[in-house]
Amino acid sequence: MDTSLTGKFAAILFTYTPTAExxxxxxRGVKDYLASTLxxxxxAVPDNGKQSLLNTFSPDNSVENLALKLGYISHALDYDDYHASFRGHPSTVILSSLFALSHALGRDKAEDFLDAYIIGVEAAGRLGRAIGSRHYGMGLHSTATLGPLAATAACCRWLNLSREQTQIALGLAATQSSGLRAQFGSATKPLxxxxxxxxxxxxVQLAMANFPGQESGVLESFLSVFGYHAEQPQQLLADWATPWRIIQPGLEFKRYPTCGGTHSAAEAAFVLRQRCFELGVSDPYTAIxxxxxxxxxxxxxxxNICHPVDGVQARFSLEYVIADALVNGxxxxxxxTAKPVNPTLSALAARVERCPDFSAPADELDPDRRFHRITLFLDDGRQISHCVTRQETAATYTDVDEKLAVSLALLPSSVAEQFSATLTLDSDKQLQQLASLLCS
Structure with missing residues (x-):
């Protein structure tokens, strides 16, 4: 038995069976994926990358290109789920891979599909903890760098690969890992x-075809190279599934179609907007x-985008999100979406100044302790301030059913009805239908 980290990780993917919880x-994660994808x-909404992607890859409707297109489309709005341990978006990668393989290979066991997804989320959370605190801070995009490994883990479980095949598949995924945060605010982020x-x-295709690769040492090397001396390899295996990472800390479902790093700021701005009205300020735009x-x-x-020119960039602008929250609530x-920003909101956003609080520990050390404190300086000399922490934002319940209903309402009724009939994934037939709808 291979006792390397890679070997143990490959083995543990098949060791545990999830429960009904x-x-x-x-x-719920599948529903959120659909709400973000459809x-x-x-x-139903404009996107500036989809057509170029389809023009390039649609002639080849291979399983790998189905996964590519679903991965792009499901992350195009940046509205899909986030996982704190992973520090990225796991479901967009994991489910896109699983749906593509399900459709192409005719795999239709719904319970096995869900178990593979759960294993993928577990692997994502493990990888995020094992890579350590510096990976993201050095400019790497965890969805792109850790995502291939998490999705490969899920696919190996889904297809019931041998341990040796799984080790090779994980190594192949690790060696393809790449993705820079410098692309945030463009269509390359969902790409x-x-x-x-x-x-x-x-x-997994190469591993199943017996393509040769290193069975041991690749995950160890990956963590060492991309951990920047902050890696914790033992986190990859310790206390597996106790609890499952899809339960704790769980998937975080977005309530707003913007970067998760703006959400606490938006919620602080919502509170301040209401306080302005309570203070007799009827028009925050002119009074601030x-x-x-x-x-x-x-x-x-x-x-980190201070002066966005379109809605895609605005997702990553603290200034614009704060202005939108203050004006519109x-x-x-x-x-x-891929439309020019609102000039009125841009004008208010120009009044926002970023003021890092150097008395607080650096975000890299513990992102869960993040907060946003917004202070409004009114034209009559008054100041009002409010702070919201990331933990408060994460603890607030997101109604995924309502989020999905809003997305379905944007579609033709006949199409919405087709998807509505597949949502619970409580039968093999529903999985078959859903995979067909997404991949045909």
Whole structure:
């Protein structure tokens, strides 16, 4: 028996069987995936990368290109789930790979599908902890770098590969890992997810075809190279599934179609908007002279675009999100698609100043301690301030059924009815139908 880290990780993927609780959480994750995917899938909202992608890859409707397209489309709105341990978006990569393989290979066992998804999320959370605190901070996009490995783990479980095949597949996924945060605010960010899903599919295909690769040492090397001396390899295996990572810390479902690093700021702005009304300020836009937003050093690493020109960039702009929340009291999906930004919101966003709070520990050390404190300086000399922590934001329940209903309402009724009939994934037939709808 191979006692290397790679060998032990490959073996543990087949050791545990999820329960009904985990499968219920997985079904909720599938619903959120659909809520994030369908508006772009059916062109209900504009996207500036999809058509070029389809023009390039549609002639080849291979399983790997199905995974690529689903990975891109499901992450195109940046509305899909997030996992704190992973520090990225696991479901967009894992489910895109699994749906593509399910359709191409005719695999239709719904319970096995859900179990593979749960294993993938477990692997994602493990990889995020094992890679350590510096990986993301050095400029790497975890969805793109760790995502291929997590999705490959799920696919190996789904296809019941041998331990040796699984080890080779994981090594192939690791050697394809890449993705830079410098691409945030462009269509290349969701393309990262597409590439990651395609890498996972390619890795298992090659392993199943007995392509030669190193069975041991590759995961160890991956963590060492990309951990930047902060890696913790033991986290890959310790206390597996106690609890399952899909339960704790669980998938975080977005309530707003913007970078997760803006959500606490938005919620602080919602509170301040209401306080303005309570103070007799009927028009925050004209009454606000200046805005400060403070946060731990480095907490604005992801939402780093100060002057967005379109809604795609605006997703990653603290300034624009704060302005939108103050003026409108919501973050509407249509404000964060491939359309020019609203000039009124841009003018208010220009009054926002970022003020890192250097008395707080750096965000890299513990992202869960992140906060956003917003202070409004009114034209009559008054100041009002409010702080929301990331933990408060994460603890607030997101109604995924309502989120999905909003997305389905954007589609033709006949199409919405087809998807509505597949949502619970409580039968093999539903999985077959859903995979066909997404991949045909």
């Amino acid at each position: 985990e499968r219920s959480a997985a079904r 508006p772009v899938f059916f062109d 990262h997810s597409g590439f990651a899903a395609r890498s996972a599919v390619n890795s 002279k200046r805005i400060e937003v403070s946060f731990p050093p480095g907490a604005d690493t992801a939402p 919501s973050l509407a999906l249509e404000h964060y």
